[in-house]
Amino acid sequence: MNASWIALGLALGVLAPATTWAQPPRVPRIGLLSSGNPRSAPNFQAFERELRNLGYVEGQNVAIDFRNAEGHFDRLPGLALDLVRLPVDVVVTATDPATLAVKKASRTIPVVMLAVNFDPVKLGYIGSLARPGGNITGLVFQHHELTSKRFELFREMLPTVSRVAVFSDSETVDQLSALEAANRSVGVKLQTLQLRNPPYDFESAFRTISRSGAEALLVLEAASIYRGRSEITQLALKNRLPTSFAFPDYVEAGGLMSYGVNFGDMWRHAARYTDKVLKGAKPADLPVEQPRNFELAINLKTAKALKLTTPPSLLLRADSIIE
DSSP states (O other): OOHHHHHHHHHHHHHHHHHHHOOOOOOOEEEEEESSOOTTSHHHHHHHHHHHHTTOOBTTTBEEEEEEOTTOGGGHHHHHHHHHHTTOSEEEEOSHHHHHHHHHHOSSSOEEEEEESSOTTTTTSSSOSSOOOTTEEEEEEOTHHHHHHHHHHHHHHOTTOOEEEEEEOTTOHHHHHHHHHHHTTTOOEEEEEEOOSSSOOHHHHHHHHHHHTOOEEEEOOOHHHHTTHHHHHHHHHHTTOOEEESSHHHHHTTOSEEEEOOHHHHHHHHHHHHHHHHTTOOGGGSOOBOOOOOEEEEEHHHHHHTTOOOOHHHHHHOSEEEO
8 A cells, every 4th residue: 555545544543533522612501481471571681681791692602491381380390390301501580489390300400599579598498598508599589578668659659549459469478468567557448459360361450440449550569460561551551540560660661650679680680690600609609689779660651641740759769760
């Protein structure tokens, strides 16, 4: 055999294994488990924008696997198992049922939770806020802690209102208790509408409000209610009802006012926690954080449509005003 052919053969023999061994770097996978809201919802969009700010580009150096129970909580265990089996490197959740579903599906895959309206320590998901232990960390916020203040601000906007309708569901029991406690010294007639079987029939709920003679609507916060924020705000305008909400997203959609945390900021912070986990941080060592800044938002366009005069004291305190 020609010597040059022998040399070429030897060279190829040496190079071939190197080509075979060279593998592309593994792309990390983030699982997003939603209880009811689509991926286009403002909270998920805020999360993904912050990931991009941190250098993650979907399809290039990260994969995002989104699963949505569409308000049917019984689907969450199966969706959680689906994410675990992929497998993903971290799962992000925002409700008690979603967090519980992932906890049952895996005790090792990291979870970044937004514990809104549930106590993760009391439920045994984490050891403490300072030292979570286990595979779960994130942020925690209880709406019931601000319900009294929200009611106070709503009454300041509507000092002559004597009958207020309230949207509540199975996830807002603590908020409703806080509202009823705050009202004991006030005496406003509260008409509570218990919403059942999501996705909720808000048109039917508003027909009930119309027959009752309620003059305003205070909406307690839960994932299945948040999902219908646009429908709620538009039906409220149609029925000429002033409204109070927990998130500015409702005010941007046409609601009258809100007081609470900036949910978008919480989701941006969740993205930063996710980044830490993907870079090797252990959830057990990442303290669970609580938001400390609360925002008052007022929609003056809606106030004008309802022929309401906003007290100057509220305008001075407002963090966000839509005109």
